[in-house]
Structure formats: structure tokens, C-alpha cells
């Protein structure tokens with residue numbers, strides 16, 4: 117046995133051994149692809165010529181094979197060469213058996229395993245074995261490839277006493293090598309280096325609610341995505357049909373993580389940001405924190421419910437209809453009573469027009485009855501039938517009991533008077549002004565549209581209002597209560613029920629957003645990922661209650677806490693931790709494992725120098741690191757910062773607002789004026805902590821004062 121730092125030829129020899137295996141796997145994949153393509157072509161031919169039942173039967177068999185081919189092709193496409201290769205691990209056990217671990221399972225023509233899928237039980241020791249509990253593994257090897265070429269190998273010995281004489285051990289830490297690599301546009305998968313505490317969360321059973329907490333950079337997002345891939349692989353029958361939804365804080369984030377699942381051959385998971393959860397609406401615009409807090413609180417739900425019980429602002433305030441020579445009149449107070457009666461039964465207003473017509477006709481009958489004399493003696497049934505068929509009655513009804521859209525309701529609420537009467541005592545005068553202004557800008561003025569917080573209100577209103585009736589085609593029955601038509605593929609038109617939901621950055625969901633998300637998973641199991649110290653939500657109790665209700669029937673809970681920070685260098689994390697020292701318990705601060713011996717820089721300059729210093733720092737960092745560089749500022753400063761760095765033509769450079777930086781990472785980060793990041797949220801230093809912990813290798817802070825930096 118040779119150990120630790122072997123002669124280069126020993127490493128080369130081991131690389132050559134692994135190269136032979138990797139080449140065999142790729143040859144076998146080529147063969148399988150060839151077979152699959154031939155099968156698909158034959159299937160097409162048979163399908164075209166099918167004229168009788170027997171041939172059709174064959175064709176349907178071939179269809180099944182086609183599906184297999186389709187799946188194989190998808191998988192092959194997904195194995196992008198940019199990722200670390202198909203085979204990434206090898207286990208040698210105490211019986212001298214060898215198991216290769218990879219992104220997918222591949223067998224040779226005799227059905228012997230060439231590679232075991234990382235999600236299969238046989239691959240579990242690759243992640244779970246440790247010296248105290250080696251699970252019969254003598255040597256665990258990480259194989260680093262670029263496409264089909266083996267670049268390096270890295271070993272761990274778990275049972276030193278069982279290493280045979282001819283077994284070579286090489287390398288000094290696959291994890292550290294992976295962590296030291298430059299960050300690119302998109303997050304990479306971590307299949308080759310998943311750590312034991314992470315693996316436990318990934319492989320936890322699918323039912324119920326799995327909560328994963330941990331500080332910045334502990335791999336929560338990576339774990340949640342690998343868990344989605346694992347769950348679909350192991351429970352495709354239960355989870356594949358209704359689908360898996362991953363919810364992240366912003367489209368920049370969902371774009372950043374978009375390659376992780378495809379790189380593991382999983383292309384059927386839907387990724388949505390919080391501003392995109394509601395079909396047909398989409399937003400990336402953030403309200404100021406205090407306004408978002410109002411819109412996100414459950415008080416808003418009460419206001420919306422009350423708003424729907426009021427008459428639409430443009431509804432007629434009087435009804436007059438002539439019947440048998442008599443004018444029947446309902447004034448504003450009487451109409452308000454009728455409206456109240458209609459609402460007394462809990463139904464969605466958009467589904468209640470028939471009920472509205474019935475109760476309005478009853479009120480007209482009551483009125484008529486009070487006019488009865490020798491000359492005017494109507495019959496109840498007759499009056500109701502006659503008026504119910506009259507065009508002028510229907511004209512009144514459609515303006516008085518309107519079919520509403522959620523946007524229309526928020527547009528009314530942009531009028532301070534309407535909002536104040538719906539709000540009652542729920543909000544102060546100043547809060548009502550702020551909300552009304554914001555709704556006006558969003559819904560009454562061209563070009564802005566809803567904010568991210570408004571999307572949850574629109575979704576709430578969608579459910580409170582009910583769907584608009586479908587247009588009736590000739591010969592069809594009344595559409596008022598018609599069931600929703602299924603869309604192509606057997607899913608209902610507005611498909612929004614998933615079997616498993618992953619919520620990332622869960623600490624930031626407002627109660628209203630939890631309600632929106634909860635509706636997507638009434639029967640779902642959940643993976644919920646977050647870090648309370650990064651929370652930007654002010655009322656934690658209300659959010660916790662809303663989150664509990666969102667889980668609905670899913671009562672089974674399991675919790676995993678991740679404690680190692682894999683992202684930041686130890687120097688960067690120690691610096692960032694200083695800003696939350698008063699609000700985080702030591703338990704909540706993870707342990708950063710990688711030292712670069714480069715301390716973060718904090719530069720005190722005058723505001724007039726921000727632009728020049730930011731540009732300089734960005735240029736320096738671009739020269740120092742191979743990967744991406746992020747300039748993070750308060751949301752309001754983003755347009756300025758974009759102008760400052762416009763002259764730098766390097767596509768590794770990004771400018772992001774502090775709220776958009778959630779979940780992202782860059783090799784180097786320049787944070788501008790921390791105090792602005794603190795004051796733009798309601799939770800103070802937490803937003804700054806998020807920004808500082810985005811950096812993997814280098815960090816520069818440019819500021820005009822340093823009160824934010826605790827000693």
C-alpha cells in the first residue's frame with residue numbers, strides 16, 4: 117500500500133485504471149443509444165404502416181419502447197459535459213468487491229452493473245460510510261472527470277487495517293477541491309461530494325414535512341434539489357404524476373439553480389419564483405419592506421374579504437323596473453340589504469350570480485306585494501318568472517353583481533375611501549395611504565404591474581372570488597356551476613396541485629405567501645429549507661402559524677440541521693457573523709471549513725467616491741478570481757451601480773440588489789454602503805448578513821461609516 121502523497125506515476129496509474137472503466141461505460145452508453153435509436157425508427161415505420169389490429173398492437177408495444185427511447189435521449193442530453201462526468205465514485209469493500217457510483221445506473225450486455233445510480237440503496241455507503249461506521253467500505257474514491265476523461269482521483273480510507281498490499285490510496289480531499297473551484301453562471305450539482313449530514317436529509321422518507329435548517333452556505337439549496345431528484349427516483353409512482361414544485365425567492369435564483377436537476381437526469385420538476393406562483397401573473401418588483409410587511413400580513417385577508425362584500429364602486433345604487441304598469445323601486449339601502457343576504461351564504465361571488473338573481477327577484481316580489489291594491493294584484497310565481505326573463509332585469513344584474521377579476525378588486529382598493537371602508541380598524545390611516553398608493557401605481561397606472569407581494573393577494577382573491585363563468589355555447593346548460601375543463605394531458609386547466617413541494621428560503625415567506633403556496637400542496641409532502649437568521653419577515657409568530665396551516669394534512673415532521681458552511685472562506689464568514697452577533701445564537705452560526713488566509717477588505721470612503729471605488733474593487737476582483745464577481749447594493753441603488761460598472765466588459769460581473777441576492781453566490785463580492793442594506797428592510801442587519809455571505813473567496817465592503825460593524 118502506498119499512501120498520502122504517492123509518486124506521480126502511482127496517481128497516473130490509478131487514473132489510467134479508472135479511465136478504462138469510464139471508457140467502458142461511455143462505450144456501453146453509445147451502444148444503448150444506437151439500439152434505442154434503431155428501435156425508435158422501427159417503431160415509426162410500424163406505426164405508419166399499421167392497418168390492422170395485430171399491427172396496431174405491435175405499434176403500441178413500440179410506443180412503449182419509444183417512451184423508453186425518449187427517456188434515454190433526455191437523460192443523455194442532460195449529461196452535459198460541463199458537469200463533472202457520468203461516473204464519479206468507486207467503493208472497494210472488505211470482500212474486494214468494487215461498485216462504481218454515477219449519475220445514472222448502466223448495465224453491460226450481460227446485465228452486470230457497470231455503474232450504480234447515486235440514488236440507489238447500493239450507493240448509500242458512498243455518502244454514509246465513515247471511519248467509526250465504515251459499512252464494509254475499505255476505500256472510497258471520488259473520480260473527477262471532464263466529460264469522458266478522468267482528470268483525477270481522490271481517496272478516503274475507512275478501514276485502514278483492511279487495505280490490501282496492492283491497493284493504492286491517493287489524493288488529499290475531494291471536498292476541498294470541489295469547494296475551491298471557481299463559481300460559474302449556474303449552480304453545480306454536488307453528487308460526488310455530498311456529506312453525511314446532508315445525505316441524511318436527502319434520503320429521508322418522502323411523506324410529511326422535512327425541514328432543513330442551517331446557516332449560510334451549508335448546502336440547504338443543494339440538499340433540497342438533490343432530495344427532489346432522489347425522491348422522484350425512489351418514489352416516481354407516488355410523486356411523478358402530480359409533479360414536484362420547487363419555489364425559490366426570485367427568478368434570478370431559479371435561473372441560477374436551473375441546471376442542477378437536469379444534470380441529474382431530472383427534467384420534470386417545475387421551478388418557480390414567489391412572483392411566478394400564480395399562473396398568468398408574474399412579478400420581480402419588490403415593495404419597500406414596510407409595505408411588503410403590510411401586504412403579507414393576515415390582516416390583508418380580512419380586508420380583501422370585506423372588500424368583496426361591498427358593492428363595486430361603479431354598481432348602480434338604485435333599481436327601477438316596471439311591472440304590470442307599476443314601478444318597482446329598490447333604493448340604495450334596500451339594495452345593500454339584498455347584497456348582504458346574498459353574501460350570507462358562503463359562496464364565491466363569481467359563482468353566485470344565479471343566487472343573486474333569485475334573491476333580487478324575491479326583493480322585487482316583496483316590494484310588489486307591498487303595493488297590492490284593486491288594480492295591481494300580481495302573482496308571486498308569475499312575477500318572478502316574468503321579471504327573471506326580462507332583458508332590463510339582466511342588464512341591471514350584470515352591472516350590479518359583476519363578475520370580477522382579482523386585479524379589478526385591487527384597482528378599487530387603490531381608492532383610499534374604498535380601502536378605508538374595507539380595512540375598518542385593521543390598518544392605520546398612514547398604512548391605508550401607503551397601500552392605496554401602491555395599488556394605484558400597480559394597477560391603475562400603465563407599465564408597472566403587481567409587486568411580488570401583490571401576487572399572493574391576487575391569488576387569495578382568485579380563490580375568494582371563484583372562477584368566472586365560462587361563456588355558454590348554444591345548447592349548453594347554464595355555465596354558472598360548470599366544472600372546469602381538463603387541459604391537454606389530463607391535467608385541469610389551472611393546474612396547481614403538486615405531490616411534493618420544495619420551499620427554499622422559507623424564512624422569508626409572508627403569511628399571505630404561505631397561504632398561496634399551501635394551496636398548491638393540499639395533499640403534498642414538503643421539503644422546507646431555511647435559515648431563521650436570514651429572515652426578512654417581521655412577525656415571526658404569524659408567519660409560523662400560516663406555515664403550519666399551509667402543510668395541512670401533512671403532520672409528520674422531521675428536522676435536519678446543517679452545521680458546516682461550504683461556501684464562505686473562514687475569514688469571510690467570521691467577518692459576516694459579526695453583523696448578526698446580537699441576534700443569532702452560536703448554534704445558528706455554522707462552521708466555515710475552508711481558509712484562504714485572505715481577510716475581507718473594508719474601505720471607509722466618502723459617498724462621492726463610491727462609484728470610482730466600486731469600479732476599482734470590481735476590476736481587482738475580476739483579476740483575482742476565475743469565476744463570478746457580484747456587486748451588491750441596496751435595491752434603490754442598483755440602477756446607479758449598473759451605470760458605474762457599465763464600462764467593465766466582463767460577463768463574469770453582476771450587479772444585484774440585496775433582496776435579489778438571496779440564495780446566490782459569487783467568487784468575489786463588493787458590498788456598497790451596508791447601512792443602506794440594513795435600513796431598507798424591517799429586519800435590519802439580517803439583509804446585510806445575507807449579502808456578505810454570498811462571497812466564496814474575496815469580499816470588499818465600501819462604506820461611508822462603520823457603525824454596522826460590531827467589534
Ligand SMILES: Nc1ncnc2c1ncn2[C@@H]1O[C@H](COP(=O)(O)OP(=O)(O)OP(=O)(O)O)[C@@H](O)[C@H]1O
Pocket residue numbers: 291294295304305306309310311314330331332333334335336337338339647682683778779780781809
Ligand atoms: N457537499 C458538498 N460538496 C461540494 N459543494 C458543496 C457541498 N455542499 C454545499 N456545497 C456548495 O456550497 C455552496 C453553498 O450551497 P447552497 O447554496 O446550497 O447553501 P445554502 O445553505 O442554500 O446557502 P444560503 O442559505 O446562504 O443561500 C454551493 O456552491 C454548493 O455547491
